[in-house]
Amino acid sequence: MSRIRNTIFILVFLCSFFTNYAQNITVDEGFTPEYLVNDVLINSSCANVFNVSVSGGNFTSGEKSFGYFDATGTSFPFQNGIILSTGKIVNAQGPNSSLSDDGGNMGWNGDPDLNQALGLSNTFNATVLEFDFIPLGNKISFDYIFSSEQYLSNPMSNQCNYTDGFAFLLRRSDETTYQNLAVVPGTNIPVKVNTVRGSGTICPPANEAYFDAFNDINHPTNFNGQTKILTAVSDVIPGQTYHIKLVIADEGNYRFDSAIFLGAGSFNFGIDIGDDRLIANGNPLCPSEILPVDATQLGATSYQWYKDTNSIPGATNAVYNISSPGDYLVEINYGPTCQTTGTIKIEYAEPLVINQNSFTECDADTNQDGKTVFDLNTIKNQLFTNLPSNYTVSFFNSTTSTTALPSNYTNTTAYNDIIYARIMNIQGCYSDYPLNLNVNTFDEILVDETIGLCENENLILNAGSGFSSYQWNTNPPQFTQQITVNSDGTYEVTVTNSSNCSKTKTFTIEPSSIATIENIEIEDFQENNTATIKISSLSLGDYEYSLDGINYQDSNIFRNLNAGEYVVYVQDKKGCGIVFETFYILDYPKYFTPNNDGYNDTWFIKNLDKRHLENSTITIFDRYGKLLKQITGSSDGWNGTFNGNPIPSSDYWFEIKLTNGKTVKGHFTLKR
Template sequence: MREYKILFSVLLLLILSNLASAQTITVDNSKTPTQLVQELITTGSCVQPTNISINGYDFGGGEKSFAWFDSNGSGFPLEKGLLISTGRASSAIGPNTSLLSEGPSSWPGDTDLERAINETNTINATVVEFDFVAVTNYVSFNYIFSSEQYLSNPGSNQCNYSDGFAFLLKENGSPSNQNLAVVPGTTIPVKVTTVRGSGTICPAANAQYFDAFNGSNHPTNFNGQTKVMNAEADIIPGRSYHIKMVIADQGNNLYDSAIFIGGNSFNNDYAMGDDRLIADGNPLCPGETLTVTPDYIVPGTLNYTWLKDGIPIPGYTNVSSPTYTINAAGVYTLVADIGTCTVRGYIQVEYAPITANNTSLSQCDINNDGIATFNLNDAVSVVTGGNSAMTVQGFYRTISEAQNQQNMITTPQAYQNTAGNTVVARVKNGFNCVAYATITLQVNSSVVLNPIPTVEVCDYDTDAQDGFNQFNLTNITQQITNNNTLPSGALIQYFASSADALNLTNPLPNPYSNTTAFQQNIYARVINTTACYEILQITLKVNSFSSNLQDENVPICSGNSIILDVGSGYSSYSWNTNPVETTQSITVLQSGNYSVTVTNSEGCSATKTYFVTTSGPPTITSIEATSFSGAANSITVYVTGSGSYEYSLNNVNYQSSAIFTGVYPGEYTVYVRDKNGCGMDTETAYILDYPRFFTPNGDGYNDTWKIKNLDIYYPNSQLYIFDRYGKLLKEISASGEGWNGTFNNTALPSDDYWFTLTLSNGRIIKGHFSMKR
């Protein structure tokens, strides 16, 4: 309610401070307590202070702890007023070049202050007191709290110290006080610790009410101060009140503080309601009115006068009604003439700006039926003027529907003008103010475009013929341009759907890869400011080969020929022969790489390469048999030849390896053949091993013990048989009949017997076998 006066004073005096920044406040010690208090009261006010007293400390020579101050053009935010301090009042004069810690420890504190702000041990108190009779139901005044305890570079142990002050108001006869020196909207007493800015190690608190940490070039000699603050209270008209303004040091007499109370600011005026300001978040909306009237009428009021920005409002001078309806921004003052005095009320009003610009959208009529599809969201930036504080709440078909928020258009991105060629946008700002903008929908007839043939490409981009490929849209643009007469500078864009083309959303990249295999439609939109063109459908087709044209390895037998046939069904063939052959197949006589390029009926070409390698029959040069090794018996075959060979011991099961392992004793035919059918060679091989037992029982089966085929590989070998005691029982030749289990024609018993075999290559093999009868 009084903020406009604070704001006006701050702005005015900040201007003055730029002109006289080197000046300081002045202090007048000559005024009496009565004069000091009376000059606090607003000029013409109906308030008459009585029982005035000011108690502080007399430093002698006319110097006291209280005095009248004047800003002296220095830029100090309050122009003049009463200064009360915990030290010498005149020491408050700037610049801020010394630390004020004045006043003796014998100078007492104030118990009322201690109770009000919950502190103890106060000293150096200065107290201003007076009574007044309330004329209205509201009282207020301005003040600044300054203190040496606002340190710009404090230590951590200095963050919790603060002198205390209070403005204690009570109805006379009442035992309780109300402290008006509180953080706005709270009951927290204003102190260094509760109103402090950031920038030091001490935590900030309610920083919006803190002015500054002062440098040396300051109008006062204090380290910092609050902004101009407003002490206010609701009171009962006709009642007598007592106010006590008190400040004191807390704990000791160090680091003085002061209260600057604005002269001519003590008001017992009308309460007119809260200011309606953008900064407070409660401005009026454009077109909105505010009817104001004081919530109390002073008996005996003669007339009322309303002023706007200090100028009387025509028709509202000396009227009988205190009510006024505000419809424009400004500072409004109500002056009530009581006869011997005046009572005033104040309110400041601001209007929140809102942007809602009318605009138009144009769209092409793709079939010339007068109906087009519009993206209403395209109008938002123009409607709101690009102001991010403005939002479009929705689009409606009529202003009535927009005002009542009925039947909002649910798909503004695809709106057809079937219900008319205008829509209304409902716009809201950050203060919930609403305005409306009309959007005119312009439907433009479309020029019919000549179509172009299906755009065909061959599937060259992957090994698999999957029907996907890239299309050069620049080439398509050239075809459209060649088929149509377009204005200079016309731009053609491409889209995956006609809806995207209509709304100019999601244009396709260039080059573009189709997303539907083999065939897909896309849509071209000619963008031009002088004409509207229909959306042109374009068919994309990917041609590919249905046959498999994978490269192939082909063998050829030495001295033979082979036919390479790529298959029928192609419109042309071209072989890399010399001279070039153009037939479906060719006959080749030697190895090499033969490539053929074929072209199908759709004009797509592909190349296949035959890797022809020569192959020939094998020749077995030797066979190595590993015998007398049990499960480790093996056959290794050695061959020569130019082919790729495989091996077998039975001409049925073939293997790529020339080594056979785990071969049982016996006679084998070794087969070696060319994998490509270019010939075969064979040879006999033997695996030797001794029997593990024999049964000489005369049944004609396994009656003798001998090593088969020993005479073939080792005809000169020597074989000796022993009993368990090492007695030689038989010497057998490689070609002999073997041993029948007798010694000196006497049948020996069933038992284990031992042998020693010495081969012609010097190898000695020893083992044992069983005889079972």
Template sequence: MYSTLASAQYITIDNSKTPTQLVQDLFTAGSCVTPTNVTVSGWDFGGGEKSYAWFNSNSSGFPLANGLLISTGKASSAVGPNTTLLSEGPANWPGDSDLEQAIGENNTVNATVVEFDFVATTNYVSFNYIFSSEQYLSNPNPNQCNYSDGFSFLLRRNNSVINQNLGVIPGTNIPVKVTTVRGSGTNCPSANTDYFDAFNGSNHPTNFNGQTKLMIAEADIVPGESYHVKLVIADQGNNLYDSGIFIGGNSFNNDFAMGDDRLIADGNPLCPGETLTVSPDYTVPGTLSYTWLKNDIPIPGYVNVNSPVYTITSAGIYTIVANLGTCTIRGYINIEYGPSPNDAVLIQCDDNSDGITIYNLNNVSQTITGGDSQMNIVGYFRNLSDAQNDQNAIANPQSYQNNQGNTVVAKVENNQFGCINYASISLQVASNTINSILPVRACDTVAPQDGLFPFDLNAISLQIQNNNTLPAGNSIQYFTDSQDAVTQNNQLSTPFTNTTANEQTIYARIATGPDCYAILPVTLIVISFPDLQDQAVGICDGESAILDAGSGYASYSWDTNPVQNTQTIAVTQAGNYTVTVTTAEGCTGTKTFIVAVSEMATILNIEVNSFSGTNNSVTVHVSGNGNYEFSLDNVNYQDSNVFTNVLPGEYQVFVRDKNGCDNPPPQTVYVLDYPRFFTPNGDGYNDTWKIKNLEINYPNAELLIFDRYGKLLKQFFPSDEGWNGTFNSYTLPSDDYWFTLSLNNGRIIKGHFALKR
């Protein structure tokens, strides 16, 4: 870290003050303490230049306005800019043994010493100082890291020989010197960096390479006792690289100890709403009255009062002034409060205008905490009493319904300082009027024509914003349900493809920060052409057909030559005819008619597969340019020319053109099969075993019947009456019998049947 200043102002040095004046000016005006036995020793460089002098900040930005400078070189050389390396003390200028003992160093030289006595009025003494040194090099050699100029503020009771060094790191006994307070970033190890100010660049109020921050030396003392003070600084090891102590003017205070400041930086501020009762921990005999000030302004009701006690309720620097008649004694305490949570207003939309809606209380967490990561909301409650007693916490703050009141309380904990505080949340219902937008229409350009389309929600948001005067910083989210828009569940992302074909309403939630400004329904319309499916059309040879694109379109365009612009056209030729239709919104779609010319079918052959049981079939072979269907009864038609599972019998085969063109005459076919049993009992049913219609297709076929042993029982032909179940006029018993059928085409069919009596 390097310190530079924008201006070229530097401190000034006054060599005119006497040693007594130098010390007296360290004490606050009106102080009840007067320094005595003042001595100052150092080095006289001639011409009025000494190693000590009075300094003034001269509006340079130096932290101390004025005070006493004691140095290991010429005091006037401390004036900035920092452009020369000061090593001005002669080698025969001695050091100081008390200093060496206090800071744990030896071989000191170039010591400047200020000493005086005072009689303590109170039980506390303090003063401000800054330690500066040329040994704070930004680029030191490693062997320079162990040299440590130092100083000490030695305090002892005059009847004692024990010195107490007040120039220490706060809260420790570590003396302040170059090696114990140093910033990081150099070859030398850093130490107690919180108390180091900066390595200085050239444009600095002083001519030193670096310095500590403003520090306070303080001690508890015994009122009425006489004390001796010795302020001493010296070089260590050699007379090179001078150092200096700047002691604040009017900062030597024998005043009241008021306890520790309560500061955020120190991690001990008061919690919001907390009070602190303060008073000096010592009462000076003869005190006439007390006056309290806040930020140097007298506090009404606490001017010239008898009691030194005051209760602090707000942040500020508090001063107590004790009037002893001839002088005054002061005490100071600086009070800061930890950050307070902010009350919040949460505005939510109401989807049915009944004043009851659902709030996500977490939406105002940033408002309540102010973005402070150390603040944590530990619960929401319906009232302050519940929050303070940590009872009846709201179980679902993300979906809180205001049917029990429009105010809730957030309990907030500051994790850094352990503070608990409360913030009020006012629940309000949005009542903003907002202009709707026209339905958002889109042409369905993506196959299939299903009425679905990916909508750009950002473009819709722009329409809403252009159609309304909305608050700055607004945001718009979308939902398929108005209740979801209230609770912010299931937010849609862009692009959004409608889930209800052709027309769907979604809901735009317009928000400003955590608040819902309005909910606006938005209608999405997809213009699609579900009826524009390609269509096959047949026409009979020599006739015409009407092609109809459908009604309701703004315009039509057929790809004929010339182009036709009517809903329907008449065609007589086979081919593909495409029409382009346009809606009133400018959406276009196309449909193609595949026109084919039909001619009457010619039955080439009918193939009958008989004697196959359940696998009997009829196959009709035709020729011709047409779209045909087939039937065996002129009632039930099928597209296939193959009939399966056909029962034995006589059938009429019909071939029909689907376009209604001429049809060939039907043809008769017979499907043959043998009976699986017969019952020759004279009742007139199944009395003989015979294959029906066999004589029609196979008049020369021959049938042979055998018993199970292969004995020939009967030989007959299709024209015969069949077999009656006898052999040589004897009645044969119930049993299975076998047959052999020899057809005209050389096919031989064998099987068996049952005779039942």
């Protein structure tokens, strides 16, 4: 065996040296199928392989569609291995400068097993490598890369579904149904151009995590793109005979070749000693848990356990009790030259430490009913002192509930509620953690105020007594119950009660001043006498008006006033003071009784002098227009006589010519 390997090394070295050394892969078609399987793909003395066969293109020029490849010194992920192609493998050598497009019109058929595995009916140019084997362990695996000319970096839309097919078909020798191992990891989806493809073209990406790249011209192979290294894996029964068939073919026609690269030495007859116990998988070991791992294999002569590549002293039994995290490997010997391995990766769940399990919020709305919103995302970050970032925590209202609470949760029990925190992605290690949610209230009612600030005065703002702390929004902030201000604006004070709950009260300070009465506009000698109080535009306040100093109104107009003397009071609503002024309403008497009883014996207009109208002229007529009397506003009036003789009871007319230019006409009654 060693002599054959040395021969291969020399041949490969010479081939690599003379054809684009350290640039592109090279291929060799001169090795037998048995050698490709036993010495390249498997390369283990433990292998029990037989019935090896290979078939592919029967090119008249003698080239083959299968063989050995060497990528030493190139950027290709495998150093060497086996290549199976739908065309000549010599055309798989880089650079990626031509279209590999072989096998047309030569009667090169597809494969019925591949058709059945992929649900196809139109495959062509199939290359098949198959063999029987008897595994020592209970698991096989091997690594591969799928490359294709159909990975187009600038395709047309009708080319997005072009894809060649391949399958790794495995069955027990006594069975007829194959299992396809060439699938997207964790799925049953066959690996093809349109199921593993990257983004960046008009074709939709698919399972991008497993796609490597679209290739430019300077690539070690002559294919337009390829997957990353993928691993085919399957459980097997030790000692049973299995048949495996590795097949690739063109779909639809011979155009655009594809290839499978199988990594040398990657076909592993290992054993499965159990699933990895990982936090990411949700199945780590719980704190202090011990996991017995049984690697017992029929025919094994010795065992050696390793942790993190270091042998474990004394760990030479088939069963090993794992009690700490690490990467474990068991080496199983079946003799001096035959050895298999099994691996398992172990992680431990963190022993969580409670940092805080009681959380208090203040009732945040106006209805102080002991219910408010809790931010469960914030609580999650405060709950444990050592919660790993990849642990998922959800909250529930009972230990049996399966419906998680929303991140913004309003407690259902007033003032105190109990909910439960649950680690969701680590199963079996943690029980639910009860949490107390407490709600404090602020029952005192704060009423915003609007206050006037009088000119040249200071104002004391009082937030009220009985609170634990105060903070005003002044610059700098003040922390007392009362503050003194001398300018208008909005002042806010945040008060905190003994339960550490806060509310804010707003004082709106508006400039104000005592009023200045600029004028009183009077409309009199009418059925509806009115007085309108005019305030100076320089007055800043909000004013109310009164004629008795007790009852005030917002309107500055007084109506239905009788003749007489009035005092108007103007008061600033914000407390800056009151001003007053006297005014007079004039009107004529509707009748008089000149009977010398000392009451209402003469007819005259009162208060003309108070309005500076005492020089006005008043003329009195009888019903026929006869002039009876003319007097001035300063006289004692008319006593009901004409030429010294009393005139009879009747209605009489008058005309008043006021010195302000206004004329008033009317009539009155003389009664005897």
